[in-house]
Amino acid sequence: MEARHKRCFMxxxxxYQKCQQAILKAVELCLKKHTIVIMGAGSLNDIPLDSLSQQFQKVxxxxxxxxxQARKKAADYANVFLEEADVSNRLSGLFSGEGAFDDAVNWALPQEADCLVSLNLATQLPLIxxxxxxxxxxxxEKGAGRLGKEMIQSHLNLLENFQGVRCLIADRRISEFDASGELIDQFDPAWDVVLPDVIDSWEWQVIPVGESNQNTSQMNQVGVSIW
Ligand SMILES: C[S@@+](CC[C@H](N)C(=O)[O-])C[C@H]1O[C@@H](n2cnc3c(N)ncnc32)[C@H](O)[C@@H]1O
Known part of the structure; x- marks a missing residue:
């Protein structure tokens, strides 16, 4: 992802800026600012680390x-902690015999969290x-659809059951275009799971023309829900 970010910086x-703004909007609603938890942090490029590190005791x-590179960025802040874990708590149990995720670490949401962010993660959870x-x-196909829905729905349940401020930043629609710019496919990346209403959304050209071998391009509509 980091390499593609460099190539597709524009x-x-x-x-990334819109994601950072959305997280800061969610933070404004926090009555207490002890701990913020961000799931799907990845490269950290879409996280306003300076501001969060100043506002919260723990990030x-x-x-x-x-x-x-992410480890290096985080190391600049004494109160930013990285946790490598599977937030779905499903991966290690999904594979019989030797699987790619045998050693995936299960995860528990910290009790003291005041804000919980799902960052460009919800629709990605089932993919791998x-x-x-x-x-x-x-x-x-049928089993795949069932598992996809189930994983996204239980991620939503995790957010719903959280008592503090929740922020969901997720793809809402994916559109693919051919080299001439003609729409060739469009689908709901949430596998028809109904996500909360959006308060903001934008188009993200994830794969510009020239980035894909098939000479197609991809545009994701990203939506923000805060509640
Ligand atoms: C689209 S990327 C977004 C990453 C980051 N927000 C960024 O833009 O660099 C989705 C992220 O979700 C992570 N991810 C996927 N499945 C996960 C799981 N079960 N538990 C924790 N993270 C997961 C991936 O490793 C990846 O970093």
Whole structure:
């Protein structure tokens, strides 16, 4: 992702800025600012780290994996903590025998959290497990749909059951275009799970023309819900 961000800086930077603004909007609603938890932190590029580190006693960033660059950024702040874990708590149980996620670490939301952010993660959660299971364990289309919905719905439940301020930043619609700019596919990346109403949204050109081997491009509509 970091390499594509470099190549597509013009298209990706506005998206990252919008994500940062949305997180700060959610933070304004927090009555207490002890701990903020961000799930799907990845590169940290879409996180306003300076501001969060000043406003909260603890900033907890969670992802399956943090690469060197993210670790380096986080190391500049004494109160920013990285947790490598599976926020779905499903991965280690999904694979029989030897699987890619045998060692995925289960995760518990810190009790003291005042704000919980899901950052460009909700629709991504099922992607790797579903495609792995289809390839290696014969999961069919129907089973894939069921698992996808289930994983997104339980992520939503995690947010719903949280008592503090919740912020969901997620893809709401994915559109693919051919080289001439003609729309060739459009779908709901949430597998028809109904996500909360958006208070803001924007178009993110994730794959500009020239980035894909098929010479197609991809535009994601990203929406923000804060409640
Ligand atoms: C679209 S990326 C967004 C990352 C980051 N917000 C950014 O823009 O750099 C989705 C992130 O979700 C993480 N992820 C996917 N499944 C996860 C899981 N089960 N638990 C924790 N993180 C997960 C991926 O590792 C990836 O960093």
């Amino acid at each position: 298209q990706w930077q506005p998206h 907890v960033l969670v992802d399956l994996v943090f690469l060197k 497990p579903v495609s792995w299971l289809m390839q290696h364990e014969g999961l069919d």
